[in-house]
Amino acid sequence: MDLTEHTMISWDGAELFYRAWIPPKAKGKALLLFHRGHEHSGRWKETVDLLGLEDVSVFAWDARGHGRSSGKRGAAGNFADVVKDVDAFVRHISERYSVALGNTIMLAHSLGAISLLAWVHDYAPPIRAMILATAALRVRLYVPFAIPILRLKQKLIGAGYVTSYVKAKMLTHDPAQAVQYDADALIFRQIAVNVLLDLHDTARRLLADAGAIHTPTLMLGAGKDWVVSLGAQRQFFDKLSSSVKQMIVSPNAYHAIFQEKDRRAIVRQVRDFIIERFAQPLVTPSFLYADQIGYTRDEYERLSRPGGVKFAVARAGLKAAGRLSNGVDLGWRNGFDSGLSLDYVYKNQPHGTTSVGRLIDKSYLNSIGWRGIRQRRTHLEKSLKNAIERTHRNGRPVRILDIAAGPGRYVLETLRMCLEIPVSAILRDYKQENIDAARALAQEFGLDNVKVQRGDAFDRGSLASIEPRATIGIVSGLYELFSSNDAVLNSLGGLADAIEPGGYLIYTNQPWHPQMEFIARVLRNREGRPWIMRRRTTAEMDQLVRASGFEKIDMEVDQWGMFTVSIARRVLSLNNHAC
Template sequence: MSEASTGNFVTHDGVSLFYRHWPSADRPTEVPRRAIVMFHRGHEHGGRMAHLVEELGLQGFDFFAWDARGHGESPGARGDSPSFGTSVRDVQSFIDHITAAHSIASEDMVVLAQSVGAVVISTWAHDYAPKIRALVLASPAFKVKLYVPFARPGLKLMRAWRGNFFVNSYVKAKFLSHDPQRIASFDSDPLITRAISVNMLLGLYEAAERVVADAQAIQIPTQLLISGSDFVVHRKPQEQFFERLGSLHKEKHILPGFFHDTLGERDRAHALSRIRRFVLEAFETPMERPALLDADRLGWSCAEAEELAAPLPKNSPRDLYWRATRASMRLGSSLSAGVKLGFDTGFDSGSTLDYVYRNTPTGSSPVGRLIDRNYLNSIGWRGIRQRKVHAEELLRLAMGNLREQNRPVRIVDIAAGHGRYILEALEQGGEMPDSILLRDYSDINVRDGAALIEQKGLGSIARFLKGDAFDKDDLAALDPKPTLAVVSGLYELFGSNAMVGDSLAGLAAAVEEGGYLIYTGQPWHPQLELIARALTSHRGGEAWVMRRRSQAEMDQLIEAAGFRKLSQRIDEWGIFSVSLAQRVS
């Protein structure tokens, strides 16, 4: 293995992060380039993993190790990031950079991560469904041992009072490893910082709880290494994560006597030999992922949706609770314009979404406006507004790509609601497209969307027609053929993969080869039961029961229709994703 070189990659928000690269010096020319991409513990940096390059004995592999923002040689306040979700998106930027700059496909990468880095990577694996070869997670910090009673709610209260602030790690080096050299180097390394921001610490907890609860969505072959005498993190969430993992190939190893620095322990050879075998085995067979096209009929998300749709035992505590919740919302609808609109048209209707986008509290009194503000500020609606931002961003990106290729920009949105996000994105984007076709099945949406087109003075290029987004033949006959199709907030409302498949097949027939598709997903939602038990749908006022699709499932549906995913965005809470795909032959 050659000496490390250093480099930088630019993140989505323009920050230049530092990384180390150890290129393989002995790779056979007939073998594709392969890589081990390493992610360090909290407080540390990529240089602390350099010893693994030689010790793993994986000749023929390139090794990469980043310094997360706020760590090591990378910029930012020490131990901080704009958000935990920002650091997760940084991972995707790093993987994209390795692919583009070093010609290594994601399918030929294994990701190796430890502690806080392992939680960042687990969240990335859940939210982005990357097509990497395998994951190796060492002592993931799904639940840090804070030791102080009520420490987490106390930190939340203090942050609410004083904003973001920093706390220092209590852990001494002698409780991380039995290796005297690792202990000494930890104490003397000037790039190690003991501080971590409360924003990052609380974000770590929130992401970890979500990923452990929903680990079945992770389909990547995974090896989990658990330190047997860990003073820093709890074991139980690691065990729960492993039990729920949706991977076809997963293995767990508990290492007796190991402290938290699993990959830097004195007897780490026991762990490294397991990693080496797991990595080599991962490349001996073709990549395999569970087929998810029938996940609407089989599996955990189907069972979850059916449970939410089932009535609760009459007068049981949960039944009484949700009846009271519905009654309180009905009462609130007499004061809050937003809640009333939800009951009148459906909380999933285009009219409700347009109201949420406008985000202006309205009510019959100050109390009504306060209720409306709390309603609009719920986490689901905040996620919806962030989805709008991401959809507009990818819309402008796709339009720019088409113009660079000297191709016409012909846009169709097959379930546009009122079309506000499309039209507002175009207002901000400078040059207008050649044509815009907005469609929706609701007469109300067609009427109000057409009025919005006229209000914005876009009648010369835009039109709004009634149409069924699940009519494959009708979509396939779109004329002229669109070069950019948009499906936002539609497929999440319908559990059937056959319906979604028909819609995508129609779009695949309509969109020109090389054209683009923007699609949304909902891999997670923290309020599924509230939505199912208390809110009503636009479909005749029935209960609004949603079946979640993992990002992996949504991407498989897209690929089966003939599109190739290019890029993805997701909100801070992991609720709504927006992706860009290209029509391939």
């Protein structure tokens, strides 16, 4: 296969370099390669030659800040930026070379495996399979307390770098390959501290939530790996929900298994897996009944059982904090999931009785869940603004319907930014306090093009009767509060009735949260009961949306992988079917 070199523009304008090996007999199938940390796409050349795939196009990128791609060497704004690059790269390859995701297999090595895994977990792409080689699910940091020290250093001193301690002779037993590694001018042996810390946190999240992944998987481990933990890889493999999964450990190999002495045998195993996966039909499991059986249902059942003494102590402490902190008090009075609590979080202005109360309130507002909620709001405003501009640009009237608006702050503030575009909006909610708050805010903003009314987001008939039909529908932060998929499908069906064909649906989801148990055991919801949530994986939520007559076209996710904001288009005919 001839090697060609290309560049593409990623989501933020960064220029990414990639290499392509396209055989004469290419048949719309692709293998995408993601290199180790510090390295670049050129390191894959021998592997591609050994694979000898006659009908599969192969593409290998240089991650941002690596090889010939743009960006500060070894750095990124955060690890989530790299994950977004993965999504942009895959979209580019799919669109430019006409390769469906279902005909795409991913092969990722070490740190590259974590960026790929985060993409698979958070975005739930319907790819054919993935191959994870010596995945950096737990990096071996031999300095005691390395992670806490680096966090403190970053907080006190700011951004910096860590130089890799790994010598070439610790990566491979092959002396010639070690010499090549040391002589490669494109290998950058440092990594930015923030990227290393984000890698650590992301890997921990993925290890904890491996059960959310169903993609057919081959894992390759090295028995004498000085760089990453083989035990963490085994733990991840055991938790995977994939019906097709295989783990092969090369007992005497070092970390860089594609540059090891026995690399031909390792590549042969990769080749066999690729050929087998492409030979088998693509089967996508249905998650429409995940509320009744499966991974997140089991978690929900566990959280529904009584907690221990430590949670009772935490609840008592938080009730005491409510006497001083306005935000905590509001949560206890109205529910921590209420629209009023959410609006308080959006404002992000600490208030309390005495300076101690304000300090408690600041800590409360700065919890990771509320930071994620505020990032979700940013993504909502961005998605709504884009949908408004796109609808207007297409010559269609902009009519917005939010079926569970709460106080409606993010919608109303977005409308204030789009005053040059004629827009009308209907904001609905079932609680009078939210209706009153939304009306007051619309009046404060001087928006006379907004109607606020009482409505049940799960009443399909009521939604279907709304005239004129919306061109942009919104459901934000609602379905995360209800376990039943039947209820969600009923609501989505109402939205499908209420939105014109070709119109847009903006919807949110919560595929992950690190404080699920604390929330369930300690906090109370708007009805005064324990706030127990059943997470929906991205794959499950997207299938519910698709089964209701929408086609997903884009998604945003925060850097912690907690909250997603997606845009889907209402298809011309409603086709209720499982994906």
